[in-house]
Amino acid sequence: MLPPLKSLPVFEAVARLNSFSLAANELNVSQSAVSHQIRILENHLGENLFHRQGRKLELTIEGKHYLDSISNSLLQIEEATNHIRGQQKTHIRLAVYSSFAVYWLIPRLPELKHLYPNLELSIEMSHGSPDLSDRTADFFITIENEKRGFLFDHIYQEELFPVCSHSYYETIKNKLGTVTNQELTSKLNNDPSLLAQFPLITSYSIYDRHTEDWKRWFGNLNRPLPEGIQFHQFSHLMLAYEAAKHSLGIALVNDYMMSEKHDQTTLVKLPCSAFKTGDNFYTAYKESRKDEEVIKSFRDWLRKEAKTLTTLAI
Template sequence: MKLPPMNALPVFEAVARLQSFSRAADERNLSQSAVSHQIRLLENYLGEALFERRGRTTRLTDQGQQFYETVYASLTALERSAEDIKGVPSTTVRLALFSSFAVRWLIPNLTSLHQDHPNLALQLEMTSESPILSDRVGDCFVTLHNDVPGYEYLPIYRETLFAVSSRQYWYELLQRQGCSSDAEPPLSILSKATLLSTHSIFDRDQEDWRQWYRANHSTLPDDIRLQNFSHMLLALEAARHHQGITLTNDYMVQDQRDTDLIRLPFLSYRTGDEFYFAYKSSRRNESAIQQLKQWMLSTCQKTGLR
């Protein structure tokens, strides 16, 4: 078996992760010249440059990124195997997930995780898009994708969108249009409102409202007032401050901050997106992952997502 210089691999992993030779030297208790020497040994062995050095910036090359994926996964697997043999199972688990799901659903429910599993240390890696399924990103994931081989996927939520606004905004709108709060309002009342649209739902401005109107057997009026936001968190915050009506989903209106919001009496519709809790099949028996999985599934059930 012909292996690369083994002493250089942890050094390479540190430089790649920290994107700095000096910080890697501090972490590994080495001199910066010793770190540079180990990286040169590895690059000479592979016959490829692993890093691009531009002034103070250190970045992986394409070949370096490919090699880092393998090195990180291998070193992590060795660490986990050694801990299992020593009888010291890891109590730390990294969960990569959408920032909106983390802020609006996970964090408000974390107290019960700490109560049920006080020794479990959860590290959150928040992303603006569905996270990449990789050991270097996280141990577990909340993702929209279920097609990466080697992972197990547990469905936790099918996204449904519905219209909300602040109570003040809605009742003032009803009053201006001469509508009773006890009667079902006509869809046409929205033509007098400002609609807050979220680009990230369908990666297209106003598409969320177009789909909503279609579900209500109508079309989005050309002259309706629309304000565009990049993220649902921003649109929901604008709605809370009486700026209009937005479309949101179940996990976004879970905690006590939303008592000033009201769900409007119109139809909801499914976007087609399904959220999964995912982890590597080869790691299914790890205690920390099992604890987080069981808590996640039961809490999604209790809060009405699942």
């Protein structure tokens, strides 16, 4: 038996906005009308879809499952309706890690806008892995690679390597008694622990604890983390990047953070070994939406741009 169809877009709006009043504003109806439709749907299903505690509202387990089940159906109905009316969807919501968005994606958006002037892109930045759901976004860049109903394309194998500002690079050369880049390369390759003479910038966001990034970098070279290092500690990789840019020391950053267009980077890769963190980045989108024109256009553009990543493995 079909549910009361009028209630479904109301339920989706309340669940997406996590608010009866915001849903009422979006739907241009009264809050009481929204509450009425949710009550009708809950009575039909015989389940509570929301926990209500004062002003706090959240989906029940049954509500989450129901939303996952109907969201794509509502999108397909909207797409079919727009197709019949000759209206092509041009808006796409992207969920992406903050550092990837700031340092790799945003510098490339002018080209995307030039290629697809009617495309409207909404970006949701995430510190952790975003929830793969239509209520979160239409398209994802994530380290997740498995969920029923989703398609995944591998775009990047994460590597970290030491960087510093151009001015700090000269400081390192002077302190180590090297004049040319070749001399510095030779010294650091023979003894990577020389970096411990300089302040090292560590971030928390990859391994959930400070100094673990450098510990693994030295471990990749079969060396223990040297003692007596002066560390500058930051919560996120983006902060570590900015600290290095302002000559606070040497940071470990991702390859994609050094992939700005037109060589705009303000940091220098030190002539040292990189190491793989074990994480891989993927694009993800609903399999049922793979033929939507806006999804195909954005996917194809992203694949082409991703070829600039040195460790690409699409």
